[in-house]
Amino acid sequence: MRVLIAGGHGKIALLLTRILADRGDTVVGIVRNPDHVADVRAEGGDAVVVDLEQATVEELSAVLTGADAVVFAAGAGPGSGIARKDTVDRGASELLADAAEAAEVRRYLQISAMGLDRADDPSMDEVFAVYLRAKDAADRDVMARAGLDWTILRPGALTDDSGLGLVTLGEHVEPGWVTRADVAAVLTGLLDRPGTAGRVYELVGGDTPIEEALGTVA
Helix, strand or coil: CEEEEECCCCHHHHHHHHHHHHCCCEEEEEECCHHHHHHHHHCCCEEEECCCCCCCHHHHHHHHCCCCEEEECCCCCCCCCHHHHHHHHHHHHHHHHHHHHHCCCCEEEEECCCCHHHHHCCCCCHHHHHHHHHHHHHHHHHHCCCCCEEEEEEECEEECCCCCCEEEEECCCCCCEEEHHHHHHHHHHHHCCHHHCCEEEEEEECCEEHHHHHHHHC
16 A cells, blocks of 8 residues: 655654554655655655645645555644644645545545534633634545545544553544554554545544454444
8 A cells, every 4th residue: 555644744644654664555754844754764654845835736646646545644733823723734634635636546534633613612722723623624624525535533632652552433432632653553444444434533542452443433
């Protein structure tokens, strides 16, 4: 399988790259900073430098041509302001989806977030509220596309702890924490299960082995 990962230098993306590369898949990370290419290669993938806030659909679709699947793992990240929450978390997702359709790459996985309905909570931090709205808009855009076999994964609060291999996965789960390593492992399982196309899943740490959890939703 040839997999393109947008936001290829992100923590989940690098973990996913290692898992896929170790089992023999070809992984290409899309990165904005040329200095990040070496980090992607160190995990067994290759990398291409594309600024998702500046690229055209034509430029990006040329990169995606020949891929079997695309994963949107990009994000403006902590410390970014309101403008980049929209241009990356929403705009880059829509650009990638446009490019995937243009390149005829149907399989599309999107990393989103739980709790998108909290954006209108008056106690919510303004920047985080914009982030939630951007993620919600990106998800709605992807779900409306008949040209993609999309799956959206909405993990809970993320940690850098070692993966436990135990999760709770479903259409609606109680809020909680989940390791980035376990998110990467679940993404791998979703890539392997075309029957999960057209579904939105929430994910937190739990008591069920990942393979068993995937088997109940596929």
